[in-house]
Structures are given as C-alpha cells and as structure tokens.
Amino acid sequence: MGWWRPSRRAGGRSAARTRGVAARVGGLRSLLGGGPRPEFRERLRADLMRAHAAERAAGRHAAGKHAAPPAAAPARPRPRRSLLVRLCPLLVFCVLLAGMFGAGVRIYHSVPGEALYPLKRLAESTVLDLAYDDEELAKRQMVAARQRAAETASLVGASAPDRGRLIAQTLDDMETTTRAALSRVARPGRTSGEAREFAREQRNLVEPLLPKLDRENRDKANQYLSYIESFTGSGR
Known part of the structure; x- marks a missing residue:
C-alpha cells in the first residue's frame, strides 16, 4: 500500500521550481523600484482633480439651466386718489370760468373814469373793426351810441370830482x-325804420x-337832440 506516497525526488523538484518563481518576482519588484514613481503620482492626482472640478462645473451649469426663474414680486396696488384730488382740475376750471365771467360783466358795465373802462372801449373797437359791410357796421355803431347814452346817465348820478369832464367826453363820443351810424343807413329824402x-x-x-347837467353839457345834449330829431319823424 505504499504506492500513493510521493517520491522524495519529485517533491524536491517542485519545491525548487517554486523558489525560482519567487526569486524572479522579487527581481521584477526590484526593477520597478517598489511602486509608482512620485512624478506619476502627482500627474495622476492632478488629472483626477481636474476631472472632478470639470464634473462639478458641468453639474452646476445643468442645474442653473433647468432651474425655475425667480417669481416676480407681486405688483403693489396703486393708491386711489381721493375725490377732492380728482375733482381739483374741474374746480380750478370752474373758478377760472367764473372769474372770467365776472370780469367780463364788470368790464361791460364800467363807465368812464374806471380802471376797466379802457378794456371796454378796446373790445368795442375790435367789434366795430370786424363788421363785414356798411349796414352791419352801422348796427354796431348804434349799439355803441346806446352805450354812451347809458354811461352818461350813470355819470350824472356819480360823485366823481371830474364828473363834468367825463360827461362832456362821453356826449362827444355819442x-x-x-352821426357815423345814421350816415350809413339814412339816404336823402328817405329814413329807414331802423x-x-x-x-x-x-x-x-x-x-x-x-x-x-351843467350848462356846458346841457348845450351839448340839446345839440345832439336837435340832430336826431330829424330822424324821429314818420318817415320821408
């Protein structure tokens, strides 16, 4: 039963081959210097760090690209203006309109010697200049003559120190x-109803x-009445 035992010669040869392989591996290790060189390690580390940084940058760019835009701030409601503020332009317009109307009335009723009277005469002169024919001009001159008569009546009851001078000037203007108005509407031998x-x-x-009236102004008034008396008849 001793056939299965390994021979000592065969075992010796196997052990010798194992020691030879180990010796060759040890020689290769000594040739390689025992591991990677420091320069290789530094380059490898630098490459890995650059790759890692590139991956992080790409991830942040993708996240920013797909991120939702920031929500817009809610619009603040505009404050409502009060009723008085909204009506202020209308109130100012009404006040100006009332002031202009009041000034116009005062100008129309002004008499010689008052500050607004020159404006009245200026407006009257403008109206006369805008007449488009002799008949229309005569009508407007008659209106002006009526104004002078009304102004004379107002001056008679006034207590101004220069009342006599103002009355004389107004009678002359009247x-x-x-005369200018009647010369345009009256013809020799015929007087119009107007x-x-x-x-x-x-x-x-x-x-x-x-x-x-005083004596001087009474004479002026009588002279005026004598002139218009020829136009008050029943028509010729």
Whole structure:
C-alpha cells in the first residue's frame, strides 16, 4: 500500500521550481523600484482633480439651466386718489370760468373814469373793426351810441370830482358814433325804420338828463337832440 506516497525526488523538484518563481518576482519588484514613481503620482492626482472640478462645473451649469426663474414680486396696488384730488382740475376750471365771467360783466358795465373802462372801449373797437359791410357796421355803431347814452346817465348820478369832464367826453363820443351810424343807413329824402327807432330810443335816454347837467353839457345834449330829431319823424 505504499504506492500513493510521493517520491522524495519529485517533491524536491517542485519545491525548487517554486523558489525560482519567487526569486524572479522579487527581481521584477526590484526593477520597478517598489511602486509608482512620485512624478506619476502627482500627474495622476492632478488629472483626477481636474476631472472632478470639470464634473462639478458641468453639474452646476445643468442645474442653473433647468432651474425655475425667480417669481416676480407681486405688483403693489396703486393708491386711489381721493375725490377732492380728482375733482381739483374741474374746480380750478370752474373758478377760472367764473372769474372770467365776472370780469367780463364788470368790464361791460364800467363807465368812464374806471380802471376797466379802457378794456371796454378796446373790445368795442375790435367789434366795430370786424363788421363785414356798411349796414352791419352801422348796427354796431348804434349799439355803441346806446352805450354812451347809458354811461352818461350813470355819470350824472356819480360823485366823481371830474364828473363834468367825463360827461362832456362821453356826449362827444355819442354824437360822433351816432352821426357815423345814421350816415350809413339814412339816404336823402328817405329814413329807414331802423334809423327812426334808434333816434327815438336815444331821445328818450338823453332828454331826461337835461335838468341834471351843467350848462356846458346841457348845450351839448340839446345839440345832439336837435340832430336826431330829424330822424324821429314818420318817415320821408
């Protein structure tokens, strides 16, 4: 039963081959220097760090690209203006309109000697200049003559120190305007109904003033009445 035992010669040869392989591996290790060189390790480490940094940068870019945009801030409601503030332009316009209307009324009713009277005469002169024919100009001059008669009546009751001078000037203006108006609507031998009506109105305005006028202005008024008397008849 000793056939299975290994021979000592065969075992010796196997052990010798094992020691030879180990010796060759040890020689190769000595040739390689015992591991990777330091330069190789540094390059490998640098390459790994660069790759890691590139991966992180790519990840942040992708995250920023797909990130939702920031929500817009909610719009603040505009404060509502009060009713008084909204009506302020309308109130200012109404005040200006009322002021202009009041100034116009005062100018229209102003009399010689008042500060607004020159504005009245300026407006009247503009109206006369805008007449488009002689007939229209005569009508507007009759209106101006009526204004002079009304102004004379207002001055008679005034207590201004230069009342006499103002009345004389107003009577002169009234006569000049009256003559200009009647010369455009009256023809030799014929007087229009409009001219007769105007002459009667002027006579009714001026005659009651005679007792209240001084001598000089009374003479002016009588001279005016004598002129218009020829236009108050029944027509010729």
